[in-house]
Amino acid sequence: MTDPSTRSSSRSTRSRRPGIRLAIGATAGSLAFAALSGVTTTSATAAPSAPAERTSGPSAAATTQVGTSLQLRRAVRKANARAGQDRIVLRRDIDLGPGQGQGNGPMRGDLDITDDLVIVGNGNTLNVRGVDRAFDVRPDTRLVLQRLNISNAAAASGESGGAIRSQGQLVVRGSTISRSVVRGEGSSGGAIFNDGGTAQIINSRLVDNRAARAGGAVEALGGTTVIRGTTMRGNATGFAPGNGGAVHLTGEGEVRVLGSTVTGNGAGAEGGGLWNSAEGTFLVDRTTVTGNTAQGAAADQGGGGIFNDGGSLTVTRSTVEGNEATGAAGSGGGILNDGGELDLRTTTVAGNSAPRAGGGVEADGGTTALRSVTLEGNATGDAPGNGGGLHLTGAGTVLVLGSTVVANEAGSEGGGLWNSADGEFLVSNTEVRGNFARGAAADNGGGGIFNDGGDLTVQGSQVVNNAASGAAGSGGGLFNNLGNAEVTDTAFRGNVATRAGGAVEANVGSTTIRDSVLDQNATGPNPGNGGGVHLTGAGEVTVAGTQVTGNTASAEGGGLWNSATGTFTVTDSTITGNTAEGAAADQGGGGLYNDGGTLTVTGSTVDGNRATGAAGSGGGLLNNLGTLVVTDTVVSGNDAPRAGGGIETNVGTVTLTGVDLTDNTTGANPGNGGGFHTTGAGVVLYTGGSVTGNDAAAQGGGLWNSSTGSMTVTGVTIEDNTAPIGADLYHQPPANGLFLVDGQPVPPTTP
Structure with a gap:
């Protein structure tokens, strides 16, 4: 994202007051305005001439029926001159x-409205033919248009x-207002410009309108704008700066879009x-x-x-569906x-896409809250x-509450x-299911969730069937990269990673998993460590x-895997039915694997796990x-x-204290140390507990100690x-240890 200190100039182009003068052009279907019709028009936007003299005191509303341009102009002139609301019927x-x-x-250019007026179109069309805009409503004046179709209006160059x-x-x-345009630098509101007043657009259609600056259909400069039951389709802006294909708000105003359709705008x-x-x-x-497009090339x-x-x-x-950010680094599809x-509530954000980040939603700082939201199929x-x-960029806050994040x-x-390095991210009571991350590097992945150094909290959630599918992708369910991750009361099921961390990958940082379930997660073969949780580097995992x-x-490390410089603590947990498939003698660890770091297991059960490789x-x-x-563990x-x-x-x-080694077994390759086996010059201190019912195919059914x-x-x-040799104890000769x-x-x- 652009540094905030450099944003003042670009931001001013986003929200400054619509300007005047300088013409540009575009085809009816093009955002670029490359070939806009060059009609020359005269606009009634200078100081108005004095209206006809009003009769003294209020008068009864008048209704006038018109069928020609001249009749309409005369009727508007008379309505302006007569106090009170008048009515014109086409x-x-x-x-x-x-x-x-x-x-x-009203007799030249657009129709200036200076007194309250209702125009009833009866479904008829006012074709402006590029003469000017259709209506210019002055302050303290009310214009009501009913069942009127306006087409081909075009304000003078530079006007909105x-x-x-x-x-x-x-x-x-x-x-319906269609095929109307504003051209020239700073011109906004291809159909309607609410210049600080109040505008209501109800059960209407704004179609194929164009603006050079902003607001392809509607530009609101402050004021209050309500759009209800209305379709806005095929409207577009140019590129200077080019914001709000259908509706754009400038300044301190209020806009409400209610029960409407915003589709195919750009x-x-x-x-x-x-x-x-x-x-x-x-x-x-x-x-x-749905189906709208923003072409901006920058990351913000x-x-x-x-x-x-x-x-x-x-x-x-x-529903926010099928929209695209198409610029080179465009974000937030x-x-x-x-x-x-x-604040997103009870809303579906589906099938949107962006080249850089945030296929569904991009948050650049600020506060973003999703409540009962479905994020589905975004990319x-x-x-x-x-x-x-x-995706969160920078020092922002994101809350994902009671939502569904699926198939993104x-x-x-x-x-x-x-989540960003400076972000605070909470996922609560949310299902994160069937999402994919395709990054090929070992520090890419996070099929469900990726935390890039910030503070991540996941609670009361389901993280299911996600995948880190790149060549060395890690963290099928969650990847904590150098950050702080707190996971509570959450289930990780059926997640997959190519490299490591089928459910959770931690790259350094601090990762805590409490009162949760890691079930049926798996790694691929590259190299394939930590079916449940994998720690890379000097991090801490609890x-x-x-x-x-x-897990597999x-x-x-079918269940859990600790790095050479890591600190890994397991307390009051059950590690059961996990599998490690490595074929080498230093591979395996069906339940847990410690690759040179410090692994502490307390008050837990390690049961029914398997190392299945040839020499696992x-x-x-x-x-x-x-x-x-290991302490007080079975x-x-x-x-x-x-x-x-x-x-x-x-x-x-x-160091084993109060550990019960029971009913463990080895195969026949060679099949030593049914309960416990020491390879090389290991040091073992075993105090309290029991070694019972274990079986080795060859030597040391209970405990097996190497010669060194x-x-x-x-x-x-x-x-x-039980074992053919040394049923309870086996000490390998020559016994130098x-x-x-x-x-x-x-x-x-001895044999």
């Missing part, structure tokens, strides 16, 4: 000629309000459909915003459907909140391609949701009160060159082909273990 279609006489007023300019009260009901830069100012209040309710441009430039934007009970307050490109559903896709990171069940790693070891736990501390029913059915340590240091290992066992019940049981040395075991 009997047929009328082509509004240029008028006659000198100066301004192609069909209507109103400084008073405007009501457009059951009417903006040269921002807000293909709707655009809200920094001081504006904008409500979209029960409205469909886009908002294919809606753009909020720092104001207050509320979208409720609506559906909605872009640029530093403002965005980013590859530049860089983050946050398929929602990111070219790199955060298929569903993406897993507490959590069920880690049925293609190499190491450590069915329950494998400590590879690290420090393993390790039972685990299995490994090679060694250490319950626990394998390859060198390293192991050091194992000290005190106060442990060792019985009912130390093996003591209750202070007594265990001699080398």
Whole structure:
């Protein structure tokens, strides 16, 4: 995003008052205005000539029926001269000629309205033929248009309000305004310009209108604008700056779009459909915003459907679907909140796309809240391609509450949701399901959620069937990259990552998972570690009160995997039915794998896990060159082909206190240490607990110590273990190491 300190000049082009003069051109269907008709018109926008003298005192409303341009002009002149509201009824279609006489007023150019007037079109068309705009409503004046079709209006170059300019009260009901334009620098509001007054557009159609600056259909400069039950289709802006394909608000005003349809509109830069100012209040309710396009090339441009430039934007009970930010680094295919307050409620944001980030929603700072929102099928490109559903840039706050984030896709990171390094991001009572992140690097991925160094909280949620599908993509469900992630009361099920962290990948940072479920998650083969959770680098991971069940790693750590420099703590958790498929002797760790760091397991159950590779070891736990501390834990029913059915340590240091090793087994390759196996010069201190009912296919059904290992066992019940050699204990000859049981040395075991 652009540094805020550099934004003043560009922001001024976004929201300054519509200007005057200088013509541009465009075809009827082009955002570029490359070939706009060069009709020369005369506009009644200078100081108005004095109206005809009014009769004294109020008079009864008059109704006049007209069928020609001259009759219409005369009727408007008389209505202006007569106090009170008048009524004009069109009997047929009328082509509004240029008028006659000198100066301004209703007899020349547009129809100046200086007294309250109702015009009933009866479905007839006022074809302005490029003469001027149709109506110019002066302050303290009310114009009501009913069932009137206005087409081909064109304000003078540099002026705003192609069909209507109103400084008073405007009501457009059951009417259509089409193919009207404003041309020239600063001109806005291809159909309607509400110049600080009040405008109501009800049950109407605004179609194929064009504006050079902003507001392809409607420009509001302050004031209050209400659009109800109206279709805005095929309207567009140019590129200077080119904001608000259908509706644009400048300054401190209020816009409400209610029960309407905003479809197929386009903006040269921002807000293909709707655009809200920094001081504006904008409500979209029960409205469909679909198929709109914003072409802005910068990272803080886009908002294919809606753009909020720092104001207050509320979208409720609506659908934002199939919109696009198409610029090189355009963001926010559906909605872009640029530093403002965005409140999305009971709304569907679906099938939108952006090249850079935020396929559905982009938040650039500010506060963004999603309540009961569906983010579905949104996507980013590859530049860089983050946050398929929602992306936060900078120091903002995002709340995703009671929502559904489903089937979104990111070219790199955060298929569903993406949090920035300075962001605060809360996901609560939300389902994050079936999202994809396609990034190929080891620090890409986060199929469901990606946290890029900020503060992420996930609570009471479901993170299901997401995938990090790139060549080395990690964190199928969640990727915490250098940040702080707090996960509570959340289920991760069926997530997949190519490299590591089927459910959760932590790259350094601090990751806490409490009272949660990690179930049936998996890694691919590259290298395939940490089916449930994987830690990379010198980070900290805490897993507490959590069920880690049925996860699979293609190499190491079917359930949990700790790095060489990591600190990993597991408390009061159940690690059961997980599988590690690595074939090498230093691979496995069906339940947990410690790759040289510090792994602490307390008050837990490690049950029914398997190392299934040809020489896989450590069915329950494998400590590879690290420090393993296990306390008050049951390790039972685990299995490994090679060694250490319950626990394998390859060198390293192991401290077991109050640990029960029960009913663990090894296969026949070679099949040593049914309960516990030491490889190399490992150091083991085992105090309290029991070693019972374990079985080894070859040696040491209970405990197996290498010739160079050091194992000290005190106060442990060792019985009912089975093996062809050394049913309970096996000490590999030549016994250069130390093996003591209750202070007594265990001699080398002989066949």
